[in-house]
Amino acid sequence: MNNFGIDLWSNNNFFIEDGLLKINHKNKPSLISLVKEIRKQNYKGPLLFRFPHLIEKQITRLYNTYNAAIKENNYHGKFNAVFPLKVNQFPTFVHPLIEAGEKFNYGLEAGSKAELIIAMTYNKKAPITVNGFKDKEMIHLGFIAKKMGHNITLIIEGLNELETIVEVSKETNLPCPSIGLRVRLFNGGSGAWAKSGGIDSKFGLSSTEILEAYDVLEKNNLFDCLTMIHFHIGSSMNNIKPLKNALKESGHIYAELKNLGATNLNSINIGGGLGVEYSQYKRTINYSLQEFASDVVFTLKNIARQKNVEEPNIFTESGRFISASSAVLIAPVLELFSAEYEAEHLRLKEVNPPLIVELNELYKDMKKRNALEYMHDSIDHLESLLKLFDLGYIDLKDRSNAEILTNLIIKKAISFLEVNAYEELKRIDNKIQEKYLLNFSIFQSLPDLWGINQEFPIMPITHLDKNPTRSASIWDITCDSDGEIEFNPNKPLYLHDVDLDKEEYFIGFFQVGAYQDVLGMKHNLFSHPTEVNVTFDENEVKLEQIIESQKIIDILDDIDYDTNEIKSILNSQLDDDIYEILEKYLNDNSYLKTTWS
Structure with missing residues (x-):
């Protein structure tokens, strides 16, 4: 029976029982039971379920694994982590994240003024790091955060930012935040985001600039504020070897600065990079979390011993690792395009x-x-x-x-046909494909699939006790030919042959918790799906913080139409009874309405 690669990508978060996909937590409800429950409340169209317990699970795994490696290697530095808000800034994600991470002192990373305001407002004294290019206002915000009592580190991307820190320090007399130097390493990463690192990467200081930064800090009596160096060589690395090389390079930079006299320098921030398995066909990540953490600790310990410096505290980001598994998109099938062939x-x-x-x-x-x-x-x-x-x-x-x-x-x-005839089916798949029209927008809900051809695990949430025999292409409801997930014989998706006049059929998209929410676009003016947080109280499942898909009139307002003008013009041209119907449509979402939608 086809299990849709669940043993590869799900990390035991989901399992199949009695033909249903179920959540492996507490009373283990099926996903279809959650869908039916929310639809009883008249929420139709695509649904995005968030699972805060999976956020907590990943944070706990991260800290426990690193702390075990530290203990095993008798390492004297401490482990810290911050979540990069760019991965998912939505409050329905961030609030459970902060709550789950509080016992570990899990912090936040900001890359813009708006993200920094979120961190300053909701972070509970855990570390805050600030990356990305900064102007004077953003640096001033960092000083204000320090005044508020936050443990904040401004990581500079260029010497001009350091000069601005000096300027704000003199102008405001506010306490100076900790300062980090982002270093541009020679070694790059691996995988789809490898260009984040390497000598030609967008961010970081060269060796010459690091020494110049050292001089500026010393000259302006800010030397004691230098506490961190930072690097990042790519998101979701599929190979661990580049990490080892980057750790050696950054470790030696840290040690050289310590030996130059940077006495308060005590941390290395290794950025992100922890792999997330998106494939449902074969494993693409060639290392475990334990191996990743052990390599970090072992390598930095060796360099510190060689250079006779204290072992640095270790900071990581790895937002994709924390967030990807925490959200599942579920969309109903509206139509099978062979249905007319009866x-x-x-x-x-x-x-x-x-x-x-x-x-x-x-x-x-x-x-x-x-x-x-x-x-x-x-x-x-x-x-x-x-x-x-x-x-x-x-x-x-x-x-x-x-x-x-x-x-x-x-x-x-x-x-x-028996299941062993699948190879024969694959050979002739172009002749027997089924087109499944789903009530969702790829551009809104899976922008990385459209933009960078990112894989996401896809599977039905019911009928899993039956062989799926239809070579499936998936169409969304946008009027754009790119709104399709084509059948790929090398990574074949088989779905079930169902009679939609008699039964519902829902498709789930997994590992969508990282980046997809904030990158989603209003192509054709489809808004976000209805969002639901699923929490567990003892053995009771609760559907909380329901955010309905936007109304049409609100979407038009978002893109700066004068909605009062729209209503006025339409109302002036219609009888009251017809306008009343139209107004009802304006206050509904854009997704399609059918019997099963």
Whole structure:
């Protein structure tokens, strides 16, 4: 039975039982039970479920694994982590994150003024680091945060930022935040985001600039504020070797600065990089969290011993590792595009072309022993009949009958096949694909899939006790040809053949908790899906903090239309009873409404 690679990507967060996909926590509810519960409250369209317990699980794993490595290696530095807010700034994610991380003193990383305000407001005295390019206002905010009592480190990306820190320090007489230096390493990362590191990366100071920064700090009596060096060589690295090289390089930079006299320098921030498994076909991450943490601790300990300096505190970010698994997108299937190819739509004549007659006989006479042979024959016959149509030898009814009979033959053949015939199905997949139209927008909910061809695990949440036999392409409801997940024979997605007039069918998209929310775009003016936080109290499941998909009128307001003007113009041209109906539509979301939507 196809388990959709759940053993590769789910980290035991989900499991299949009685044909249903279930959450492996507390009373272990099925995802379909959550969908039905929220739809009872009249929330339709796509749904985004957030699972705060999975945020807590990842934070706990991160800290426990690093602390175990520190203990095992008799390492004298401490482990710290900060969550980079750029990965997911939404309050329905951030508030549970802060609550789950409080016992570990888990901090936040900000890369803009708005993110820094979030950190200053909600962070509970855990570390705050500030990355990215900064102007004077942003640096001043850092000084204000320090005045508020926050443990904040401004990590400079260029010497001009350091000069601005000096300027603000003199102008305000506020206490100076800790200062970090982002270093541009020679060694790069691996995977899709490898360009984040390396000598040509966007961020960081060269060796010459590091020494100049040292001089500026010393000259302006801010030397004691230098506490951290920082590097980042890429998100979700699939190979650990580049990390080891980067650790050696950054470790030696740290040690050299210590030996130059940077007495308060006590931390190395290794950025992100922890891999997240998105593939449901084969493992792409070649290391474990334990190996990652052990390599960090062991390498930095060795360098500190060689250079006779104290072992640095270790900071990490790894926001994707913390957040990716915490959200699941579920969208209902609206239509299967072979649904018109049913027997009741046949328009057979009294006298039919010979190939149509033969197709009809293949359909009636098919048995398990000849299923593959007849399926191949039907595909050949269809191709011949389409050529005859182009030449004008058969009419539109004949063409329709050919398409319907071929599809019926294929579906009947598949029903006879055992699971070991999947390779045969893959070989002819282009002929038997099914198009599944889902009530969602790829651009809004899976922007990385569209933008950088990022994989996400995809599977139905029901029918999992049945063999999925349809080679599936997924269409969203945007009027854009890019709004499709095409069938890939090298990474084949098989879904079930269902009768949507009789039953619902929902598709889940997993590992979508990192970046997808904030990067989602209002293409065709579809807004975010309805969002729900799923929490567990003893054995009771609670659906909380429900944020409904935006109303059409609110979306128009977001993109700066004068909504009062819109209402006024429409109202002036319509009778009151018709405008009342229109106003109801304006106050609903853009997703499609059908029986099962």
